Amino acid sequence: MSGLLIRQAGDEDLEAIIRLHEEDELGSHGDAWTPENRPAYEAAFEAITHSSDNELFVAVTGDEVVGTFQLTFIPNLTGRGALRVKVESVKVKAARRSQGIGAKMMEFAEKYARTRGAAMLELSSNKTRTNAHRFYERLGFARSHEGFKKRL
């Protein structure tokens, strides 16, 4: 994909990012850009941008947001105090899949993590997303862990 720009997300990208979440039925988080939900998204966006441990990115072609992901930097004692980076909420616009956008985003994430001195990149992916698992394994990720979640 030529002309793909990856940059930090701004306020003006929030609706487009949530539209990418809307397309995702597997995650079943019920995300939708509605008047009722908007204040919650705006508050979460502000929390992300104010956190020095989190960065939210968009992938853009022209003025179209075609992908998004979040990086969380986690200082940790394990591995002689190795900084970890968790990749979160990776989404590519449905109509733009299989064009290499996801790979470019992950390449960017890896470079960015190295720049910040991280020793490990990690993520978890719903067990039903078998295409995504093959994708991450192709990129050199080891499927070494079980991911557990508990709703509170």
Next chain:
Amino acid sequence: MSGLLIRQAGDEDLEAIIRLHEEDELGSHGDAWTPENRPAYEAAFEAITHSSDNELFVAVTGDEVVGTFQLTFIPNLTGRGALRVKVESVKVKAARRSQGIGAKMMEFAEKYARTRGAAMLELSSNKTRTNAHRFYERLGFARSHEGFKKRL
């Protein structure tokens, strides 16, 4: 286990925490409290305690540190902007296992996460730790995700 206290870790706990990491051969992160490693642990400890998104805890009986875990608060857009909490580096002293310390730590983690308004508790556990997986499932966690890691 009566007399178990769970509290935020201080500088004075760092060696005892790393000793718990040392006991863990499965993770194979090569952690050991040595003069060469000490500055890296001290720097990571400082990064954790200075991060408003991270909290490091110890479980203590008398003056003995018998357990540790870290909580990472992750602001996120998914799920209408639901705050997530990642539980990280859960360790119980080998000689004190099967005494309910882990369950007390996770109960504390869950309450603490609720207090901060979190909607989701999550963690990943090496696929070889089958006892830990049963433990988390007993506590109501769903093993819904695959966990991927890539060393940088």
